[in-house]
Amino acid sequence: MKKRISCAAKTAITLFVVMTGIQALGLIFYFSFIRGGSSDNILPFILLYQLFLLIAVISSAVILINKNIGKPLAEIKKSLDKADKGGLTLHMDNAGCLEIAGLNDSINSLAGQFREIIGQFFLNITNLTMELRQTEKVMRGILKEVNTQLSGTEAVILSFRDTDEQKKMIIETTRNLSEFSEDNVSSITEINASVNEITDRTKELFRSSNSAYFAVAEMSEAAKTLSVNAETLSVTTEQTTASVEEMAGNLKEIEKGTRESADLTVKLRELASGVGMISVADAMEGMESIAVSVSKSRDLMKGLKTKSLDIEMVISVIADINKKTNLLSLNAAILASQAGEHGKGFSVVADEIKMLADETAASAKNIIAIIESTQKDIAAALKVTEESLEIVDSGNSLVVNTGEAFREVIDIARSSSDTARKIQHATEEQVAGVTQISRTMELLWGIVDNFAKATNRQEKGSESLMHLSEEIKRISEDIKRGMEEQNKGINMISKNLELENDKIRHISDAASNQMGADKELLLGMENIKKTGKNLHNASEEMRASFKRCLEEAETLLNRMKGFGLE
Amino acid sequence: MSKYLVFSIAGEECGIELSKVSEIIRPQKTTPFPGVPKYINGIINLRGVVMPLMDLRKRLGVKSFPRKERIIIVSIHNEKIGLIVDSVNEITNIDDNNIASPPAIFRGIKPEYLRGIGKISERLIILLNLDNLLTSEEILLIGDISEAGQLEEKGGNEAD
Numbered sequence: 001m002k003k004r005i006s007c008a009a010k011t012a013i014t015l016f017v018v019m020t021g022i023q024a025l026g027l028i029f030y031f032s033f034i035r036g037g038s039s040d041n042i043l044p045f046i047l048l049y050q051l052f053l054l055i056a057v058i059s060s061a062v063i064l065i066n067k068n069i070g071k072p073l074a075e076i077k078k079s080l081d082k083a084d085k086g087g088l089t090l091h092m093d094n095a096g097c098l099e100i101a102g103l104n105d106s107i108n109s110l111a112g113q114f115r116e117i118i119g120q121f122f123l124n125i126t127n128l129t130m131e132l133r134q135t136e137k138v139m140r141g142i143l144k145e146v147n148t149q150l151s152g153t154e155a156v157i158l159s160f161r162d163t164d165e166q167k168k169m170i171i172e173t174t175r176n177l178s179e180f181s182e183d184n185v186s187s188i189t190e191i192n193a194s195v196n197e198i199t200d201r202t203k204e205l206f207r208s209s210n211s212a213y214f215a216v217a218e219m220s221e222a223a224k225t226l227s228v229n230a231e232t233l234s235v236t237t238e239q240t241t242a243s244v245e246e247m248a249g250n251l252k253e254i255e256k257g258t259r260e261s262a263d264l265t266v267k268l269r270e271l272a273s274g275v276g277m278i279s280v281a282d283a284m285e286g287m288e289s290i291a292v293s294v295s296k297s298r299d300l301m302k303g304l305k306t307k308s309l310d311i312e313m314v315i316s317v318i319a320d321i322n323k324k325t326n327l328l329s330l331n332a333a334i335l336a337s338q339a340g341e342h343g344k345g346f347s348v349v350a351d352e353i354k355m356l357a358d359e360t361a362a363s364a365k366n367i368i369a370i371i372e373s374t375q376k377d378i379a380a381a382l383k384v385t386e387e388s389l390e391i392v393d394s395g396n397s398l399v400v401n402t403g404e405a406f407r408e409v410i411d412i413a414r415s416s417s418d419t420a421r422k423i424q425h426a427t428e429e430q431v432a433g434v435t436q437i438s439r440t441m442e443l444l445w446g447i448v449d450n451f452a453k454a455t456n457r458q459e460k461g462s463e464s465l466m467h468l469s470e471e472i473k474r475i476s477e478d479i480k481r482g483m484e485e486q487n488k489g490i491n492m493i494s495k496n497l498e499l500e501n502d503k504i505r506h507i508s509d510a511a512s513n514q515m516g517a518d519k520e521l522l523l524g525m526e527n528i529k530k531t532g533k534n535l536h537n538a539s540e541e542m543r544a545s546f547k548r549c550l551e552e553a554e555t556l557l558n559r560m561k562g563f564g565l566e
Numbered sequence: 567m568s569k570y571l572v573f574s575i576a577g578e579e580c581g582i583e584l585s586k587v588s589e590i591i592r593p594q595k596t597t598p599f600p601g602v603p604k605y606i607n608g609i610i611n612l613r614g615v616v617m618p619l620m621d622l623r624k625r626l627g628v629k630s631f632p633r634k635e636r637i638i639i640v641s642i643h644n645e646k647i648g649l650i651v652d653s654v655n656e657i658t659n660i661d662d663n664n665i666a667s668p669p670a671i672f673r674g675i676k677p678e679y680l681r682g683i684g685k686i687s688e689r690l691i692i693l694l695n696l697d698n699l700l701t702s703e704e705i706l707l708i709g710d711i712s713e714a715g716q717l718e719e720k721g722g723n724e725a726d
Contacts, residue, residue, distance in 0.1 A: 327590060338588075
């Protein structure tokens, strides 16, 4: 570090040096003039010299002061002006003389501290802004969740309303289903009849063809019969084919209805087991807490009753004392009268005692009346409490019943969906079977048609006839077997359909029962929705205030930035 | 104008002169005494004084079954005797002008026991003649009882 000297000393030293130099110059001049010997002109010279000296001293003093003090001060002012305009990064050079350098140092350290504080403050504000932004974000998230919850509640309510619709749809579908199944049963009955007829005709045909086989020669008569039979068979087969096709159509519709029913049942089960069970559990909890409070108040009232009985006992003691006092007053009066004149004062006392006894008796009577009315009130309150306890109990059991009804609905829905699925499977198989039958029937029809044509062309020979009749025999046996299987399948379908009908009726009953519970549930849901809306409003307000806070913080931050830090 | 003690028997208010009354007590332990009329319940011992106990209701021939009783101690012919009544009501002043002479019979009570009917505003009070409550024989008997009681007491004391 450089050693510094004060401005005044520096100026003085420089002035001294300048003056010494000028003095030396003057001396040189002087001596050269003296040596020249022209001492006459010495006075003007001295005067000129002194004037020069004065000018030199003043000008050097001005220059020195300007250099050492004026210039640094102007520089300091410039820097401070710059700082004032926002450039807080000012740094003063460590130059000049002692005072100026000290001033620069002080300004530097002040600026440094100020920068540090402002930096700290900036950091804090930045952090605060970030946190506020974070909080605002969180609030937005909360609001979003509240909204989600609200919309969820809305959706639950809507889906509850939808459940109604779906239940109605289930009932509707069930009705359609039962109509379909009735149609189906009648179709099946028709088919059965047709099949039986076909079987009979086939047998006849078979027999006829046999006799044709054995007596080809006398066949013309039989062939006529055969031709008639074949035509009948053809017509019947055609009818059967139509019936089978109709049945296939019906079965497809049944399949569709069954699938819909199964889907709806599954949906119903999900709804009931989700929201319904939770609501029932909440209600049960509430009822239990009510029951605890009511039984507590009943216990308190019983305690009160006991206390009033105690008071009654005390009152009876008071009544006893009162009687004794009465007797005492009478005896005192007797004694007073026997004492004659001297007893007059005493008779006053006796009267007082009597009055006291009367007053006590009246008070005791009042108290007894009050106690009795209190006891009556307590008894009435106790009765009301017991009644409310009973009501709470019945409410509780109602809630439990609702829960059981829910469970039952779920069970029924589950078993119903199982049954529906089974029916669906059976129906699908049935459709496949019927399609097969329909194909076979068409084949048969073609054959029978051919057969009918063939019988008309009998002269073509018994061999083809024999062949045809054998084929007919074989096919008619196939048909017979197929018809029997068909019968079995139809029986199964009708059984399943009846089972499903029962289940569907159960569902519709349970759904109707459900309606009442649903209404209460809906009411509860509306309340939840209201609370959610309140929460939403509060969150909205909170978020708005956070936003205001953030805005203020950001304004502050911008102003800080204006200071030009970093 | 004299003072009367008013008490109740079978719902009727009766009065006796206060000067004859010495005190009123609660029912006491009564000792039966043989050979006395039915209306004498027995004897009692009141602070060392033995005296007969007369049921006034029985004596006047009225029926009453109160829950509580009181005993009025009176002096008849200088003998102390306890009278059992239903209840004692009050001590009251009755002006002589308000006392009517006794009718032939009043509410089933024989005229010889009556002294008069006292009137206090609307109330009627049967004033009894104590001296006539006992016949001369009975007075003697009571004297005997009292004496016997005293002797018994003395004997008892000596035995101690």
